[in-house]
Amino acid sequence: MGQKVNPIGFRLGVNRDWRSRWYASPQEMPGFLHSDIEIRDYVKKKLLFAAVSKIVIERAWNSIRVTIFTARPGIVIGRKGAEIEKMTEEISKMAQGKQIKIDIQEIKTPELDAQLVAENVALQIERRIAYRRAMKK
Template identity: 30%
Template sequence: MGQKIHPYGFRLGVIHKHHANWFADKKNYSAYFFEDLYIREFLDQQLANTGILKVHIARQPFNSIHISLFCIKTNYFLTPGRNNLKTIQTKLQTLLANYQISSKIIWNFPNKINQYNQPLRLSVQLIDHPNYEQNALFLAQFLIDQLEKRIAFRRAVKKTLKRFKKDTIYGIKIQISGRVNGAEIARTEWVREGQVPLQTLSANIDYTFRTAKTIYGILGIKIWIFQKN
């Protein structure tokens, strides 16, 4: 039986860097870790379909949190007359404080700071790279939109593969699992174009896993992209 490993975590320290930048001792590490998960889940729910491709979390001195959102469009955040970024930042800071209280997180800091009023700052960075459409998360969101509109999965996969450009990436693999096209028995379908060497550490593999909520149930979607360095 083949053993699988996350392509991104497999290459950490070799060609990839962490999506979070902070240091903690063994007493506070688990609290920071679950806080990061809570922040990412909140942003995934609130900012779905807004073009965000990456979230970077950095913790600075005095326990302040800086969250950077890398997106392909800023229409949602730069709406005239509304400051959506400030609204989300205020809401997240309130929910984060309530989460810390409800989970009874105990911080161990030498200096006495208010643990439930952490300074939090959100910033948006625009991705100007012309090949952002070759990002695994972008293609996954496009495929999810097609499947949730009840388009046949083979046709949806073909539409996704049309965005595949051989001059920018070496290969792509798409896998869909679940009740595909409403079948009674769940199965796994996959298609691959080009080469996707998952065991090569020097290969720049972009990977994502997302779920599509269809009327027949949830479909699991995995995409691997072998990008050129």
């Protein structure tokens, strides 16, 4: 029997990219990983209905860039950028005062994004729509 391979790790660098783009010493690695998970959980919870596909985190010496890929950038940005500013302040508190930059990337065709399609089907099933009808739409 063969060994089981993680499908995401197997495809990294070929047809998929890393979700965290930074390098750290072995002593800093656990702290950065926990910080990344905390930031991702906060953004997903805050933008539950904004159709967020993925969140990419890049780190430099004293700054963090968070790129949010979404099908609805208007919900993420808010009126006059108010939502982005609030989110930047909250993430800055989590990251011990490092400089935070949030970028928003719009997904032009959300029906081709696997994550968004899966979330849409799950939402329809939660609303008690027949699963065959949800899969066809």
